[in-house]
Amino acid sequence: MKAFVFPGQGAQFVGMGKDLYENSALAKEMFEKANEILGFRITDLMFAGTDEDLRQTKVTQPAIFLHSVILAKTMGEKFAPEMVAGHSLGEFSALVAAGALSFEDGLKLVYARAMAMQKACEATPSTMAAVLNLSDEKVEEICAGIDDVVVPANYNCPGQIVISGTESGIDTACEQLLAAGAKRALKLKVGGAFHSPVMEPARAELAEAINATEFHKPICPVYQNVNAKPETEPAVIKENLIAQLTAPVRWTQSVINMIADGANDFTEVGPGAVLQGLIKKVDKNVATQGA
Template sequence: MKAYVFPGQGSQFIGMGKDLYDNSPLAKELFEKANEILGFRITDIMFNGTDEELKQTKVTQPAIFLHSVILAKTLGDDFNPEAVAGHSLGEFSALVANGVLTFEDGLRLVSQRALAMQKACEVVPSTMAAILNLEDEVVENVCAEIDGVVVPANYNCPGQLVISGTVEAINIACEKLTEAGARRALVLPVGGAFHSPLMEPAREELKEAILNTSFSNPTCPIYQNVTASAITDATQIQENLIAQLTAPVKWTQTMQNMLADGVTSVTEVGPGKVLQGLFKKVDRQLETVSA
């Protein structure tokens, strides 16, 4: 079984998508349509901007979405997924790739998501930290004991869990997790506590936009972040997408479930090779490629 997976925030780079724009009339048309929908020339930043410009959430999220989705669309008949999944933001790319959302609706939702998250980040000083080489359960227990908001946010692979919360609570958690035996507890250079209760204002804002968007039944199952299981019902997909912003990304569980369900090859569609690396941590023998 062939699965296609789509990366999330952090995989962006200057020059992303330029080869597609230059060499594919379809890609050029879609990029120009995106410039129109967003109301600014995101392609100028993607192809020739600075790292600082590309790092703005309102730019980063649509940029990664566009790179992934347009790349998938240029594959034509070669693109025939039997399962899809996306890491956080990548879930939106996956939903366009398997026909649940149109290109235009997907881009609008991603843009609204980015702006809503940006706003939520400005309410409370918050951040995230990567915890390495510690069992998930230990991390969960330590977070639960801390007074303040700090929760598991990204289950990336066995031995790599990202926590999310207020700056104060994250600092306390890092100290306690280091004492509990973590090889590293590394505060990440992010602007807020994604996939935590602190994203509730963004979830509320995005919920309205998602409910006003048309969702079709998928051409193949999507393994969603919230459940880590294969979903094929459009209404269920919509509900899970609403819950995604404040719930943890169960990527470790997603990979394990995909392999258990018979996935034999994984193609990463979009910038970078992060997801291929994570799959290799679960099964070294698995065939992984970039689209």
């Protein structure tokens, strides 16, 4: 069975989407529509900006979303998913590609999400850290024992978890995780503590926008980050999407469940190849490729 997966923040690079814009009339039309909706030429930043430009949350999120969704739309009949999933922001790309959301509504929600997250980051100095070679249970136990806000945020693959929290919470956690035998506990260059309670103000803001948006039944099940389960009901998809901002991304569990449900061929749609690497670490026998 064919599964299509969509990357999240961190996959961006300068020049992303330029070949699509130059070689496809449909892609050019969609990119120009995006410039109009956003009120600034995001294409200029994507095609010829700086790394610094692209690292701003308000640019990164719509940029990755646009690259992913427009690539899916230009694939034509080759885009024939039997299931889809997206990592964090990528869940929005997956929902649009699978027809649960219109392109315009998806972009507006992604931009609202980015702005709300940026605001929450500015209100509380916070960060994230990657933890390698420690069991999920041990990471959970150490985080639970720290008084500051610090929680598992991304279950990326066996032996790789990202934690999220206040600056002091992350510092304390990193010390304890290394002492407990983690190979690495490395702070990431991110704007704040995504997928943690620090994002609560953003979640409340985004909930309003999501509830006011029309969702449809997707063409195939969408394995959502919050519970790693396949969903097709618009009301449930909305609830899970709202919860996603303060809950962990259960990527390892999503991939395990997709494989258990018959997925044996994964195509990553969007910039980079991060998800292909993570999927191989879950099960090296499945086929993976870029779009």
